[in-house]
Amino acid sequence: MSAASIRVPRQERSRATQARLLEATVECLVEHGWAGTTTTLVAARAGVSRGAQLHHYPTKAALVTAAVGHLAERRAAELRAEAAALPIGPQRLDRVIDLLEVAFTGPLFVAALELWVAARTDPELRRALIPLEARVGREMHRLTVALLDVDERRQGVRETVQATLDLLRGLGVANLLTDDSVRRAALLNTWKRRLATLLTP
């Protein structure tokens, strides 16, 4: 075998190891919270040796930040693909809000919230997380504008998109301890009707 053919599989193995570690990190955060998540636990769950884990992500802060960043990108790509499959027409806006609702009540939101709250009182995590939060926030806003297919130059559109995302974040927190889906569905139905009026030229 040539050097190149050995190198490629090794890079692929490396990427697969990283992906398993990042998936296992989010699962651990969802199941055990920030305090209960350890790099040892994550390595065991991912079926990755402690040495390999330390090689890829030397600290807990590096591991959890990479996990939330990586999975936010993957989730954004999935949202784009799901939205591309939606029919054009008046029902589209409602279905986009449904997709976002799922994102803001799912495991990635829960894992991210564990980190935002822990970072408040953990300087190392905070330093790692602030740029990630800004990037994910910007990308989520851009993605929502694209999915809704609205023009941000129109007056009030930017604030309406922002309010939708802030509202969904608030609803995600309200869903942490109990199933809030009935109240949320009624509220979001009203919200969809308002959005149709506010966002349609």
Added chain:
Amino acid sequence: MSAASIRVPRQERSRATQARLLEATVECLVEHGWAGTTTTLVAARAGVSRGAQLHHYPTKAALVTAAVGHLAERRAAELRAEAAALPIGPQRLDRVIDLLEVAFTGPLFVAALELWVAARTDPELRRALIPLEARVGREMHRLTVALLDVDERRQGVRETVQATLDLLRGLGVANLLTDDSVRRAALLNTWKRRLATLLTP
């Protein structure tokens, strides 16, 4: 001294001790987070003996739940008093939203959020917190309806009040790691104009 005159000061001392413990608990949650808050630390901060602390609140879950419940009631009373001092007229709605914005970015919100997130993965805290969350949520809704002086029987008013509180919760979370006040002010200005249309008969 009669038995009654001895009993009253003792009850007062007891209430003062409790109040100091509950204040110190919220301060500890804000400063050190859920994981960094211990009953020993709270007792020391409150200047209360460990024995007295254990007498009033035997567990960490009992202490933090009492603290958030007690301070939510006190804060609601303060909000009512502040709102009572507001002038009647078109500016009133804006000032009520300003008061709520302060509540959802202040120390009590941060302390409560620490508990909601920790309770997700802590069964004892979760059991204690679920009824408190329901009660505080209901009271916050009722208080907001009263402060805004709106009629919930009108169509859409209930959902609009709920959306306002969920939006403020989302904005509170967005303010955890960085100062989000500039973005929030612009967003809430748009929101106030919408509310004036939606809530006025």
